[in-house]
Amino acid sequence: MKVLIAGCGFVGERAADQLHAAGHEVIGLTHSPESAARLAAAKPWRVESCDISNRDSVAALAAKIGTSIDAFIHCASSSRGGAEMYQSVYVNGMRHLVAAFPQAFALYTSSTSVYPQINGETVDETSFADPARETGHLLREAENIALNAGGAVGRLAGIYGPGRSFLLKNLLEGKAAIEGNNGQGRLLNQIHADDAATALVHLITQRLGGIFNIVDDAQMTQRQCLERLCMTFGIKMPPEREPDPNRKRGWSHKRVSNTKLHATGWSPRYESYFVALRDDPELASSILNLVHTGGEVPLPRQPNIVLIGLMGSGKTTVGRIVAQMIGFQFVDTDAMIVETAGKTIPEIFASEGEAGFRLRESAALRSLLGKRGCVIATGGGIITQPRNPPILRHLGYIVWLDADPERLARRTAMNSNRPLLAGEEDPKAKLERLLTERKPLYKSLADLRIQTAELTPQETAYGVMESARVFFAKMKR
Incomplete structure (x- = not known):
């Protein structure tokens, strides 16, 4: 026609x-x-x-x-x-x-x-x-x-x-x-x-x-x-x-x-x-x-804590500790994706590519709309999709856990569940490149940046908890 x-x-x-x-x-x-x-x-x-x-x-x-x-x-x-x-x-x-x-x-x-x-x-x-x-x-x-x-x-x-x-x-x-x-x-x-x-x-x-x-x-x-x-x-x-x-x-x-x-x-x-x-x-x-x-009114922020940062930065470990400290539910978006898909993240990458994984990641994030009282650990690349930052901002107080690529490479060396680190490129070099690409996005989105190099997970968790407490107390005024 x-x-x-x-x-x-x-x-x-x-x-x-x-x-x-x-x-x-x-x-x-x-x-x-x-x-x-x-x-x-x-x-x-x-x-x-x-x-x-x-x-x-x-x-x-x-x-x-x-x-x-x-x-x-x-x-x-x-x-x-x-x-x-x-x-x-x-x-x-x-x-x-x-x-x-x-x-x-x-x-x-x-x-x-x-x-x-x-x-x-x-x-x-x-x-x-x-x-x-x-x-x-x-x-x-x-x-x-x-x-x-x-x-x-x-x-x-x-x-x-x-x-x-x-x-x-x-x-x-x-x-x-x-x-x-x-x-x-x-x-x-x-x-x-x-x-x-x-x-x-x-x-x-x-x-x-x-x-x-x-x-x-x-x-x-x-x-x-x-x-x-x-x-x-x-x-x-x-x-x-x-x-x-x-x-x-x-x-x-x-x-x-x-x-x-x-x-x-x-x-x-x-x-x-x-x-x-x-x-x-x-x-x-x-x-x-x-x-x-x-800018007519502030975007409503929900009483959750959202952790962002590169793979290996400790989001899952720290998130579990924070949730236990304050009695919040712990949520891991990667775990949500695996449960919904019925297959591992490497299997999703193999069958659907990174684009398919990112769609699943965004769907997992949308499913959290309406949740309150959660500590949410996100995937390292969740901030790369333009559709995700507005939802992340709305979902709660955002903390960027930052660590240098060398330390991240050591933490992820024995983990086979990181498809972005697969291939011939040196993992440390790959992490350096990812940090260079993503750093401006993490910085623009985070309410707080914590450099974790000299901190234990417990110390990092305490910093997250206290800063979130102050943030939400100010919001109530």
Whole structure:
């Protein structure tokens, strides 16, 4: 298939990637030549600039690429504009694309906000969808253009994914609230961006006409969702407030059904928001990082002690002593990986490579979200994956156990469970190189650095314990 994607944003780019990977010819559209050039430099599929709200611009595009397009997806954004932008980008944009590519299967990405129901009822594609706001009417008008052309409409629920989760970000920044519904809040209908893209690809490759709701399998009330998030991230429950009548798309309270889409053979990879938090390697980390770098509020820190440092630096030995001293649970991420995988670390490296091990390592770290009262010993390379430091910062007080490579080489000489030290390179030289590469990462992440060369494990453990006690005492003030 030759597919045109108008709008290569959060979902459109993912749909283009999926289509290209499946062997389809993809042409992605962006609004400006500058954004087209940036995207073209990063993608293997063709990128063109086109202002779909301008009829002449779309006609020029058709003359350039030809009209033999099999399908197109309109998922361009209004850039948070009002009714004028909705008219220009959504309604006029759909008209221009249908006129320029009359033989193409048309798919318009709309929103479940067109359902105005407020009493918690379940809505499907046959339910009343006549929103009161002008922007809602314009969405419906754009939908009808696609339907009248024999195409499809995908009504997307609230989209989230790596770098975008207003629900979690607002909670971490103290901006969340439970809106109405007798203290339960409205029902949340969400979809992971990857699953939204998969649904769009499914609709056009199967040429499934009509209206389809694109939403995951586990709608929850705000209270149900926020209670669980607060437990996971150690946050106080947000307050209740009256619904905001000035919300851009209005306040609604309904359960959106995806039964029709399921019946066509589609199913989401992330059936709920909490499955995504567990299984998406980037989701939780990216939002924690946004909060940390945004600087509006301090990143919440959990009452755990996290030990980092090169292999052989004593994290496991010292961690066990600290845990015994203060009555904490001891956790070793390497041991967690071995238990989950059912094979040793050298076996994981042999069968999955270092990349596979690092994915398992990140999954083990995410599984510790919500843990409190732990001493956590981490693998030496855990800090090398950009997704891990935000979670490490959130998990607790971070201590870097530092030792010189010569001492580390002696400590690890008889340990066969160190695949990174296998091979022909001299272990001491390898450790020196790893320390040079990782030292800036350890330094930037650690709340405390302890040089262990002249200390016994017991002395190091005492230093860890006392410094953590002072740190958490200050946090309580």
